[in-house]
Amino acid sequence: xxxxxxKATFIFSSFMVVVIAILLSVTAxxxxxxxxxxxxxxxxxxxxxxxxxxxxxxxxxxxxxxxISKQIVLNNKGEQITGNVTAFDIDLxxxxxxxxxxxxxxxxxxxxxxxxxxKSFYIIxxxxxxxxxxxxxxISLESDKNTVYGVSFGHKSETPGLGAEIETEKxxxxxxGKKIFDDSGNFVSVTVIKGGAxxxxxxxxxxxxxxxxxxxxxxxxxxxxxxxYIPYFKKQGVVASTN
Amino acid sequence: MSKETIxxxxxxxxxxxxxxxxxxxxxxxxxxxxxxxxxxxxxGICSALAVTVKMKPSIVMALxxxxxxxxxxxxxxxxxxxxxxxxxxxxxxxxxxxMVIIVDQFLKAFVFDVxxxxxxxVGLIITNCIIMGRLEAFAMSNKPWxxxxxxxxxxxxxxxxxxxxxxIRELFGSGxxxxxxxxxxxxxxxxxxxxxxxxxxxxxxxxxxxxxxxQRSRNxxxxxxx
Amino acid sequence: xxxxxxxIKAVFIENMIFAYFLGMxxxxxxxxTVKSAVGLGLAVTFVLTISVPVCYLLEKYVLKAGxxxxxxxxxxxxxxxxxxxxxxxxTIASIVQLVExxxxxxxxxxYTSLGIFLPLIAVNCSILGGALFMQERxxxxxxxxTVFALGSGVGWFLAIVALAAIREKLRxxxxxAPLRGLGITFILTGLMAIAFxxxxxxxx
Numbered sequence: 001x002x003x004x005x006x007k008a009t010f011i012f013s014s015f016m017v018v019v020i021a022i023l024l025s026v027t028a029x030x031x032x033x034x035x036x037x038x039x040x041x042x043x044x045x046x047x048x049x050x051x052x053x054x055x056x057x058x059x060x061x062x063x064x065x066x067x068i069s070k071q072i073v074l075n076n077k078g079e080q081i082t083g084n085v086t087a088f089d090i091d092l093x094x095x096x097x098x099x100x101x102x103x104x105x106x107x108x109x110x111x112x113x114x115x116x117x118x119k120s121f122y123i124i125x126x127x128x129x130x131x132x133x134x135x136x137x138x139i140s141l142e143s144d145k146n147t148v149y150g151v152s153f154g155h156k157s158e159t160p161g162l163g164a165e166i167e168t169e170k171x172x173x174x175x176x177g178k179k180i181f182d183d184s185g186n187f188v189s190v191t192v193i194k195g196g197a198x199x200x201x202x203x204x205x206x207x208x209x210x211x212x213x214x215x216x217x218x219x220x221x222x223x224x225x226x227x228x229y230i231p232y233f234k235k236q237g238v239v240a241s242t243n
Numbered sequence: 244m245s246k247e248t249i250x251x252x253x254x255x256x257x258x259x260x261x262x263x264x265x266x267x268x269x270x271x272x273x274x275x276x277x278x279x280x281x282x283x284x285x286x287g288i289c290s291a292l293a294v295t296v297k298m299k300p301s302i303v304m305a306l307x308x309x310x311x312x313x314x315x316x317x318x319x320x321x322x323x324x325x326x327x328x329x330x331x332x333x334x335x336x337x338x339x340x341x342m343v344i345i346v347d348q349f350l351k352a353f354v355f356d357v358x359x360x361x362x363x364x365v366g367l368i369i370t371n372c373i374i375m376g377r378l379e380a381f382a383m384s385n386k387p388w389x390x391x392x393x394x395x396x397x398x399x400x401x402x403x404x405x406x407x408x409x410x411i412r413e414l415f416g417s418g419x420x421x422x423x424x425x426x427x428x429x430x431x432x433x434x435x436x437x438x439x440x441x442x443x444x445x446x447x448x449x450x451x452x453x454x455x456x457x458q459r460s461r462n463x464x465x466x467x468x469x
Numbered sequence: 470x471x472x473x474x475x476x477i478k479a480v481f482i483e484n485m486i487f488a489y490f491l492g493m494x495x496x497x498x499x500x501x502t503v504k505s506a507v508g509l510g511l512a513v514t515f516v517l518t519i520s521v522p523v524c525y526l527l528e529k530y531v532l533k534a535g536x537x538x539x540x541x542x543x544x545x546x547x548x549x550x551x552x553x554x555x556x557x558x559x560t561i562a563s564i565v566q567l568v569e570x571x572x573x574x575x576x577x578x579x580y581t582s583l584g585i586f587l588p589l590i591a592v593n594c595s596i597l598g599g600a601l602f603m604q605e606r607x608x609x610x611x612x613x614x615t616v617f618a619l620g621s622g623v624g625w626f627l628a629i630v631a632l633a634a635i636r637e638k639l640r641x642x643x644x645x646a647p648l649r650g651l652g653i654t655f656i657l658t659g660l661m662a663i664a665f666x667x668x669x670x671x672x673x
Contacts, residue, residue: 009327016334020341020555027345028551034352042355131669132483133606156605157362162439210439288493332591333562340555348551363601366554370594372494444488445662452648452655459647 043088049152050138051114051121069120070113076104078231087112092127092136096225109228114140121149124229128221131213132157135166135221141180145233148190151175153218163214174205180226187230189223192216270392274400279458280373292408292447293364298421300360301409305402307350307365311342312374312401313394318342319382320390326383335378336369343368373397408450416442472616475608479620482669485595486628487662492595496629497654506633507626509589514622516590517599520564521618522611524557524600532556557600565591595625632658 002008041057044064048055055063071087072080087110095107112123120143127136137153151172158164165171178190179202188203192215197204207215274280294304315338319326326334347365350358358365368374377397382390413419415438418426426435440446459465485491492513499509530536532553537544569587573580590596599621608614635657644653 003325004328008325009330012325012327013330013334016337020337024341024344024552024555027348031348031352035348035355038352038355162442288490288497292490292493333559336558336562336592337555340558344551344554347554363598363605366557366601367491367594367598369554369558370592370597372592375592440663443663443666444490445659445666447490448655448659448662452652452659455652455655456645456648459652463647465647 040088046152046154047112047114047123047125047138050123050140050150051116052150053116067114067116068112068123069115072111072113074109074111074229074232076107076109076228076231078229078233078235080232081108092125092225093134096127107228111229111232119143122229122233124226126221126225128217128224130155130158130166130217131163131211135214135217137221139175139222139226145236146179146181148175148178148180155214158211158214162208162211165208165211166214166218171205171208178202178205187227189219189226191219191223267389267392270389271396271399274396279400279404280376280397288451292451293444294361295405295409295412295447296416296442297360298406298409298413300357301405302402303350303354303357304361304364305398305405307346308368308371308373308401309395309398311339311346311368312377312398313391315339315342315374316377316382316390316394317387319378320385320387323383331383332379335375339374339378340369373401404451404454407454408447411450412441412446472612475613476616476620476623479617480624480627481665483621484624484628484662484665485598485621486625486658487665489598491598492593492625495589495593496625496632496658497651500629500633500636500654503630503633503637506629510626510629512587512590513593513595513625514619516561516565516568516587517596517618517622517625518615519568520561520596521599521603521621522615523564524560525603525608525611525614527556527560528553528604553604557604558597561596561600562591595621628661631661635661 003012041060044060045055045057048060048063048067051067053063053067073083073085073087073090075081085108090108090110092110095109098104098107110125112125114121114123122141122143122145124139124141125136126139127134129135133156135153135155135158137151139151140149141147142149153166153172155164155166158166175190180187180189182188182203191204192207193201193204194207194212194215196206294300315335318338319335343366346368347358350361350365377394381393385393410420413421414425418424418431418437482488486493486496495509500506528536530539532549534548534550535545536549537547565587569580572587599618602621603614603617606617608617632654636654639653639657648656
């Protein structure tokens with residue numbers, strides 16, 4: 001048969017489509033569990049790293065179950081929601097996007113409570129915009145719901161060496177011990193200050209030099225996202241303490 | 244830029260030749276220097292440079308391109324006699340795209356952190372001109388084994404440049420190699436700074452330009468006439 | 470305003486060539502004269518602006534996890550995103566074919582100027598790159614995706630025409646022999662990219 005005839009072309013292409021479709025579906029379906037696990041483990045790893053529990057990939061899941069004692073879901077009034085949603089499965093991006101369309105009363109906010117060495121810590125997932133794309137992370141507060149215990153940040157496409165520095169230990173370490181409430185109990189968040197924060201500033205950390213937009217994005221992200229949890233913390237009774 | 248294409252007879256000889264005959268060796272090693280896909284043939288730069296900030300993603304990228312290039316070459320070479328001429332290009336594209344999807348799925352499953360860094364650039368292997376170029380120029384008219392070698396060779400030559408560029412950029416840009424600190428802390432204390440310009444996209448282009456310069460001043464036959 | 474911002478970002482800040490090196494192969498090969506550079510630049514802009522929105526619709530209504538829900542609730546959990554590469558490239562290739570036929574029929578003048586470049590574009594990384602960036606950045610609406618595509622195209626056009634103009638002048642200068650042609654073009658592009666870096670961080 002002539003390979004360039006219409007019939008041959010048609011047979012060839014239908015055959016090829018079938019073969020490739022089967023091949024790809026088989027690969028995708030058989031690898032899907034691994035991929036999903038990677039995504040879950042990565043999230044767990046980030047949550048744990050915000051409370052300074054570094055883990056190896058193989059142990060992450062066990063450590064997560066050991067330390068994270070409670071996961072709760074809040075609405076925008078700070079009330080705890082019971083239902084069939086688990087905090088871990090909430091897609092923060094979708095929840096934050098609801099605010100754009102004015103559906104704030106449908107928003108759900110996940111909160112993780114970690115118990116480590118007999119103390120409990122509140123872990124809040126955060127998300128915002130950097131220079132090139134989204135940035136995200138987790139911020140953990142001590143049981144006074146005021147002092148920052150640790151943070152972990154991630155980013156999609158910030159400039160390596162500049163904006164991407166927010167991922168480094170050096171930058172994240174600065175947040176430890178900062179307060180999110182001022183002395184009179186108002187939420188002021190922690191701000192990244194260009195040119196360097198004063199040594200006695202309990203609400204400011206040094207910006208990454210040369211990465212103004214990313215640094216601003218980090219401040220924005222913490223302020224906007226943590227703000228959603230303030231009603232809940234206020235209800236729980238914040239220790240609006242001085243040092 | 245095709246003045247250096249390898250002279251391969253359209254119809255390979257009938258008698259059985261050894262697996263690594265001199266001719267086959269040339270297929271494998273020519274792309275490393277004389278016929279390098281990036282610096283001589285100028286193909287496939289598109290997706291190459293954006294991943295060269297660090298060595299690890301570039302090595303993974305290089306391997307991915309090698310795998311895709313070699314295996315799509317083999318597949319096309321196997322079916323070269325039954326591909327209808329009219330839909331040749333789309334058949335090639337489909338085979339490459341399918342290979343890339345498989346590679347991407349594997350990366351996502353087994354080296355998740357690197358696959359995140361490579362983001363869209365894995366997908367862009369599809370339009371990497373090296374692969375399409377080799378399919379059209381070589382695999383369509385040669386047997387599977389030479390095609391496989393040709394694919395490996397070109398993937399390797401491509402990867403070589405990728406790794407060299409990323410080595411320079413990682414060393415000067417972050418003072419590390421493969422994520423390990425190479426430039427000792429004491430030098431930083433003496434006032435040495437990482438050069439953040441090296442990490443920026445423009446420097447990748449300039450480094451490739453300089454590599455071409457070095458290669459051509461050693462290999463005079465590659466110099467372009469005015 | 471959001472649209473305008475995306476446009477400016479795509480043209481200057483996230484320029485396809487200078488920030489992501491997409492479409493470099495044809496960028497280097499066709500930038501010898503301004504005339505052909507303009508032709509290719511127009512063709513790329515044209516195809517990008519058509520194919521990215523089509524890929525956006527494809528992504529939104531077919532490929533994304535749960536995208537098939539509009540058919541019936543049974544398909545709620547179907548996730549075809551692993552097929553996106555092959556679907557995008559197939560869409561782009563067929564759009565290029567289609568555009569070629571339509572332009573030939575209705576605008577013969579345009580066809581003669583774009584003609585030889587159109588088939589090349591199917592494998593131009595910037596088109597698939599545009600589609601993949603659209604997917605990764607999750608643009609909120611069809612409008613945003615279109616504006617992004619148009620901006621990327623205009624940015625590409627700008628880059629290739631500027632380079633071609635420089636290369637035309639370069640013929641009269643004395644470049645070291647081993648650097649002639651390709652080498653100097655790479656370095657030139659690098660310098661242009663440094664210039665474009667000064668747009669970084671602009672937000673409107």
